[in-house]
Amino acid sequence: MREFIKVKSAGFCFGVKRAVKLALKIAEKYNNKPIYTLGPIIHNKDVVDELKNKGIQVAENSDIKNSVVILRSHGVEKNVFEKLEKNNNIIIDAICPFVKKIHDCVNLLKKEDFFLVIIGDKEHPEVRAISSYADNGKYIVVSNVDEIKNKKLNYKKIGIVAQTTQSLENFLNICNELLKNKSEFRIFNTICDSTSIRQQETIEVAKKVDIMIVIGGKHSANTTRLAQLSKKILKDTYHIENEKEIEENWFKNKKKVGITAGASTPDYVIEKVIKKIRGIK
Amino acid sequence: MREFIKVKSAGFCFGVKRAVKLALKIAEKYNNKPIYTLGPIIHNKDVVDELKNKGIQVAENSDIKNSVVILRSHGVEKNVFEKLEKNNNIIIDAICPFVKKIHDCVNLLKKEDFFLVIIGDKEHPEVRAISSYADNGKYIVVSNVDEIKNKKLNYKKIGIVAQTTQSLENFLNICNELLKNKSEFRIFNTICDSTSIRQQETIEVAKKVDIMIVIGGKHSANTTRLAQLSKKILKDTYHIENEKEIEENWFKNKKKVGITAGASTPDYVIEKVIKKIRGIK
Numbered sequence: 119m120r121e122f123i124k125v126k127s128a129g130f131c132f133g134v135k136r137a138v139k140l141a142l143k144i145a146e147k148y149n150n151k152p153i154y155t156l157g158p159i160i161h162n163k164d165v166v167d168e169l170k171n172k173g174i175q176v177a178e179n180s181d182i183k184n185s186v187v188i189l190r191s192h193g194v195e196k197n198v199f200e201k202l203e204k205n206n207n208i209i210i211d212a213i214c215p216f217v218k219k220i221h222d223c224v225n226l227l228k229k230e231d232f233f234l235v236i237i238g239d240k241e242h243p244e245v246r247a248i249s250s251y252a253d254n255g256k257y258i259v260v261s262n263v264d265e266i267k268n269k270k271l272n273y274k275k276i277g278i279v280a281q282t283t284q285s286l287e288n289f290l291n292i293c294n295e296l297l298k299n300k301s302e303f304r305i306f307n308t309i310c311d312s313t314s315i316r317q318q319e320t321i322e323v324a325k326k327v328d329i330m331i332v333i334g335g336k337h338s339a340n341t342t343r344l345a346q347l348s349k350k351i352l353k354d355t356y357h358i359e360n361e362k363e364i365e366e367n368w369f370k371n372k373k374k375v376g377i378t379a380g381a382s383t384p385d386y387v388i389e390k391v392i393k394k395i396r397g398i399k
Numbered sequence: 400m401r402e403f404i405k406v407k408s409a410g411f412c413f414g415v416k417r418a419v420k421l422a423l424k425i426a427e428k429y430n431n432k433p434i435y436t437l438g439p440i441i442h443n444k445d446v447v448d449e450l451k452n453k454g455i456q457v458a459e460n461s462d463i464k465n466s467v468v469i470l471r472s473h474g475v476e477k478n479v480f481e482k483l484e485k486n487n488n489i490i491i492d493a494i495c496p497f498v499k500k501i502h503d504c505v506n507l508l509k510k511e512d513f514f515l516v517i518i519g520d521k522e523h524p525e526v527r528a529i530s531s532y533a534d535n536g537k538y539i540v541v542s543n544v545d546e547i548k549n550k551k552l553n554y555k556k557i558g559i560v561a562q563t564t565q566s567l568e569n570f571l572n573i574c575n576e577l578l579k580n581k582s583e584f585r586i587f588n589t590i591c592d593s594t595s596i597r598q599q600e601t602i603e604v605a606k607k608v609d610i611m612i613v614i615g616g617k618h619s620a621n622t623t624r625l626a627q628l629s630k631k632i633l634k635d636t637y638h639i640e641n642e643k644e645i646e647e648n649w650f651k652n653k654k655k656v657g658i659t660a661g662a663s664t665p666d667y668v669i670e671k672v673i674k675k676i677r678g679i680k
Contacts, residue, residue, distance in 0.1 A: 286579065293578055294571050303586040307578055 120369075122392055123327055125319045125378035129385055131312040133191040133214025133282075134160050138169075138384075140212045141188050145172040148208070152185040156198070157243065159190045159212075161335050162382040164360075182207055193217045193247035216310050217244060220279050223306045224251040227277030232304055235260055235271075237292050238281030245281050263291040276301045282310035283340060283381075313340060313381070320344050320378040324351040327376035329368060332357045333391055334380025341380030348378070360387055361394040369398050401650075403673060404608055406600045406659035410669060412593040414472040414495025414563075415441050415662055419450075421493045422469050426453040429489070433466040437479070438524060440471045440493070441663040442616035445641075463488055474498045474528035497591050498525060501560050504587045505532040508558035513585055516541055516552075518573050519562030520620055526562050544572040557582045563591035564621040564662070566598060566628070593662070594621060601625050601659040605632040608657035610649060613638045614672055615661025622661025629659070641668055642675040650679050 137159055145153060154177040158166050166176060180198045183205040191214040202209055227234050234257035238245040245259055260266055276296060280289045289309055324330050330348045334341025336359060345357035356368060375395055379388050418440055426434060435458040439447045447457060461479045464486040472495040483490055508515050515538035519526040526540055541547055557577060561570045570590055605611050611629045615622025617640060626638035637649060656676055660669050
C-alpha cells in the first residue's frame with residue numbers, strides 16, 4: 119500500500135482561488151451579458167475551459183464594450199482600466215489584494231517623489247500593471263542584481279517594491295546593492311508568502327518520500343521552480359501537467375509518494391493524479 | 400629602506416576638523432567666560448590638552464551654568480540640551496551636520512510612527528544622542544546581525560538609521576535580516592562617506608603591505624573598526640594611540656608599512672609615528 123504526502127499549500131494561491139470563485143459567481147449573476155476575462159484568468163487550460171463552459175470568454179485585448187469584464191489577479195494597466203470604464207463595461211475587480219497593495223505603494227512613492235525600483239520580470243503582466251502606476255516615468259524594473267551592480271542611482275529618494283512571486287533571495291540581493299547608495303529608501307517587501315511557503319513545504323516533503331510528483335503547466339515559472347527545488351533533494355522528481363503523463367515504471371519500489379503543485383493547478387487535477395497513482399500496482 | 404603607504408583619508412574627518420576649528424574660534428571670542436566642551440571634543444588627549452591651553456575645559460557632566468558650552472561633533476542627548484539651555488548657558492553647536500541629519504531622520508520616523516532600528520554601538524555617545532530623539536521609546540539599537548537573527552520584529556513600519564561610523568557591511572547585513580519581515584521600511588543610509596572611504600582605503604593598503612599600523616584612541620569606535628578590517632586582511636595589524644606604543648620587534652623583516660588613522664587622530668601624531676618607525680633598523 120502506497121503512502122501519499124501532499125504539500126499543504128499545493129495548488130491555487132489565495133489570489134487565484136478568489137479570482138476563480140468570483141468569476142463563477144459573476145457568470146451566474148450576469149447570464150444575459152457577454153462576460154470576459156482580460157487575458158486568461160490563470161495559466162491553466164482546464165480552468166479556462168471550465169469558465170468558457172459557464173460563458174466566460176478570454177478577451178485578447180482591451181477593445182471590449184458594453185460587457186462584463188473580470189480583471190484577473192495579476193492586475194491591469196491603469197490606462198486599460200480607464201479605457202474599459204469609458205467603454206461602458208461593468209468592471210469586476212478580481213485583482214489579488216496583495217497585488218493591489220503594490221499599486222497603493224507605487225501611488226504613495228510617486229506622490230512623495232521617490233524614484234521607483236520595481237523588482238520583477240519586465241514582461242510579466244503583474245509588473246506591467248505595477249509600472250503603469252508610476253506614470254511620471256520615474257521608475258526602472260530590475261530582475262537581477264547584475265543589472266544595477268556598480269551603477270550609481272543618483273536619486274535622493276529611492277522607493278522599492280517587488281513582484282509578489284519574486285524570491286526573497288533575489289529581493290534581498292537587489293536591495294543590498296541599492297542600499298549602498300547614500301539615499302533615503304522606502305522599501306515595501308511585497309513578496310507574497312504563499313510562494314515561499316509552498317516552496318519550503320515542497321522541500322520538506324521531498325526529504326521524506328521516495329518519489330515526488332510536481333503538477334503544473336510546463337511553462338509555469340513557479341511550478342518549474344518547485345520541480346527544481348525538489349530535484350535538488352530527490353532525484354526521482356517528475357514534473358507533469360496532468361495524470362495522463364504518469365508512467366507506471368516510475369513507481370517501482372516507491373512506497374512514499376510526495377505530491378505538490380504550482381499556483382495554477384486546480385484541486386481536481388491533483389485528485390486525478392493521486393487516484394491514478396493509487397491504481398498502480 | 401622601509402617603504403610607507405599612508406591611507407589618504409587617514410585622520411580627522413570633516414565633522415571633527417570643523418568642531419576643533421569652531422572651538423578655537425570660540426576660545427578667542429569668549430575669553431572672559433568659562434568655556435566647556437561637553438565631554439572631550441574628540442577621543443584624543445593631545446587635542447584636548449591643546450584646547451585646555453586655550454582655556455577650554457572638558458565638563459564631565461551637564462551641571463554647567465552661566466557658561467559657554469560647546470557641543471561636540473557626536474551630538475548630545477535631547478534632555479541634556481534642554482538642561483543646558485535652561486541653565487543660562489551660551490550653547491555653541493559644533494555637532495557634525497551628518498549627525499544632525501540623523502536626528503532629523505529620527506524625528507521624521509517618530510512623527511510617522513515607525514519603529515526605529517538604530518544600527519550602532521549602544522554605549523557610543525553619538526548613538527545615545529540619536530536614541531534620545533526616539534523619546535517615544537519605540538526603538539532598539541542593534542550592533543550586530545546576530546542580535547536579531549530569526550527574531551520576528553512585529554512592526555508594520557520599521558525605520559532604520561545608522562551611526563555615522565558603521566561599516567557598510569554591518570549596515571547591509573542588518574538591513575538584509577530586517578527586510579525579511581513583511582513590513583514597510585524607511586531606511587536612511589546615514590553612514591558617513593568619510594568613514595567608508597577611510598575603511599575602503601585601509602583595506603586596499605592592508606592588501607599591499609607587510610605590516611599595518613592603525614593610529615587612534617583605544618576607545619575610538621571608528622579606529623577599532625579600522626583595526627578589525629585591516630586584521631581580516633593582514634594578521635600583522637597593530638592598533639596604537641601614539642608613537643610611544645611602537646615595539647621594534649614588530650618590524651622585523653617588514654619592508655612595506657601601511658599607515659592609517661581614525662577620525663580623531665591629528666596629522667602631527669601620524670607624522671610622529673612615521674618618524675619613529677623610520678628610525679627602526
